[in-house]
Amino acid sequence: MLTTRIIPCLDVHRGRVVRGQQFSADKDAGDPIELAVRYNEQSADELVYYDITASAEERGIFQDLVERTADQLFIPLTVGGGIRTAQDMRRMLMAGADKVSINTAAVENPDLINDGAEGFGSQCTVLSMDVKRVPQADGSIKWHVFTHGGRRQTEGEAVPWAVEGVARGAGEIVVNSIDADGTLAGYDLELLAAVCAAVDVPVIASGGGGTLEHLFDALDKGHAHAVLAASIFHYEHFTVREVKEYLAAKGIPMRLN
């Protein structure tokens, strides 16, 4: 049986892991490779490195980190952050990443999704979206897509954007709820369920997994195919294994060995 994936996400700044809190980097949470190895030993199903670095020089540090990680770890590695062009995607894949996640650049230039899918394959082209509930004049709520690390609101809405992304060739969708990010208040379950109902590729829940119940809800009520989480693991609130054992006991198929 296909198991549900638990994916630790490491936000990386100048070669170190940091903890994101409402999208502003703060506390140092350790050495990425040390953490990656530990998560692998705990049966993490994949890993994500998210580069929150700004300068071109620091991008070199990130690429070097991806190479060193891929040389030591034999589970899938997704990288994201700062990917602007097909050339950026190629560079990360050649460094050893298995998938590349694109976000702001895909909103600004949706053809980048097609370029990734046609050039490297849908299986390594991940569309990640930052989404926030925005109250409308008529009192209703819409899920707007935000760019630039959640700072800039776009007119685009999450569900149609996910559908378009898949039509353009994205092989996986990451839904990151800004309302919940880093605050550990839980995933946006309605949003997840709406995206999952609209597309036929795997959907990964991201942002706001603070408790074991949150993770379970994202899979059970949100229907996500995988959950991505950061701080719940970094500070050892729970190990990956504890999370997986909990979810397995609740009936979610998990790889435990």
Add this chain to the structure above:
Amino acid sequence: MIAIIDYGAGNLRSVSRAVALYTPDFVVTQDPADVERAAAVILPGVGAAGDTIRGLERHGMTEVVQETIASGKPYFGICMGLQVLLTESEEDGGTPCLDIYPGVVRRFPKGLTVPHMGWNQVRQTQEHPMFAGIPDDAYFYFVHSYYTDPEDTALTAGATDYGVTFPSVIAQENVFATQFHPEKSAGMGLRLYENFVAWATGARPGVARGVRVGP
């Protein structure tokens, strides 16, 4: 020497690093002559069937792959390295493949989440030295939208369920080919590389030097 065929489809870093854990005697090559000289061959692959076949043709690798399989040299196919062995693939509007095993590579039926992505179990349906040290129903990492449907069901050495039951391992004589990615499957996947190196070098499986690789 083990030849890892590089037909330009992307990064073979993980495959070569996995092999390097167990032997220094390998080459990642775009040269058919290296493949002819090799004692054993690995054909990895990601991406689409059309690109794979075109990439093999461009590098003059189609015939040498067929010769490898006919020669009796150990052959380890991974993902596309499995799919290309059949007659044709439904991918890219129909792609003729190497036709070593009659059969079709089919798209997963509608209604399933595709790609089939993540860790799934492999039920061993043949005994095989490549399975040494790997328990039945062990988990491996899959990412694919098409699956092989060979006419000869006796080719199946491992079966996996995802909406349909499909061969996740095909094995016959010197050929062992997996739909999943052993180089992305942590300890169990590395065990396959270890076993292949043992097979390729005539050593007993399971005696290559121990490496700490996690679960």
